[in-house]
Amino acid sequence: MSLAGLMFKLPGALDVQLQRDSGLTHFEYLVLAGLSESPGRSRRMSDLAGFANGSLSRLSHVVKRLERRGFVVRRPAEDDGRITVATLTDAGYEFLVAAAPGHVQTVREYVIDALTPEQLGQLKAIADQILQRVDPGKPCSE
Amino acid sequence: MSLAGLMFKLPGALDVQLQRDSGLTHFEYLVLAGLSESPGRSRRMSDLAGFANGSLSRLSHVVKRLERRGFVVRRPAEDDGRITVATLTDAGYEFLVAAAPGHVQTVREYVIDALTPEQLGQLKAIADQILQRVDPGKPCSE
């Protein structure tokens, strides 16, 4: 039952901080981050969706919003017209760079600092094991 | 980062199961469960909200829906007209009883069975420590 509490409060708390300080959803943050660390700051939609653990549909909506804000642009791939590649704009990159430290800081505060190094190791093992049950077909990647 | 995956997939997976099998949100489930284990199957709104870790507003909306479905009834308290007490109906109770085993089973499958007893202990400790950071003013209750 402690787990239940964790499960529902931690994501909320992290999201609140991000939202408050940067006006970004965790998901949006992941999307921007995913783009920023890709070659050419670009990535195809399905790929991004997998990275951010979301459906293509969700990603599509989110990218549309991010596009309206001027953080990304979309265009069809040259070699295959079905594929859409999203690219992080300079504005988007700067925005991400501004938002990241605060977020990382919060995670550190809530999670890293609350635990001993030993517990961190345990937690990683535990998370990986559970994840394998919940979502087989995805090793402990990332 | 494994933690991030956990954090966002486990709740989702549990919710999906509940929703699919019973048409209940995790939050709705908590509300019904909270009522079922209270004296007279009744509880005042703010109390319930705290129990289910949600805002009063959210609870109000949810209870309205549950009331429409015939699972609970609301009425003002006799001694203090500001207070609303929600009561689980027989129909609601039976519905909960029907939904519970499947949910418990899923939790068991995803979490309990994935871990060793030792890890379960570690997880509880970890969860409590993090929770204390995130939401001070709430011990490891429940």
Added chain:
DNA sequence: GGTGCTGACTTGATGCGTCAACTAACCGCG
């Protein structure tokens, strides 16, 4: 070289959560 199938998105409707505003009941105090 059309016809049908699959893959990669996109869109629109619906539902839940949140925030801010509102109502109504109690409390204390002159």
Added chain:
DNA sequence: CGCGGTTAGTTGACGCATCAAGTCAGCACC
């Protein structure tokens, strides 16, 4: 009493997620 303040709860508007349906490009086979 009656008046301000507080507490408990409700409501409405808005945003994001999800699901089902739709679009449109490639591919494969005749």
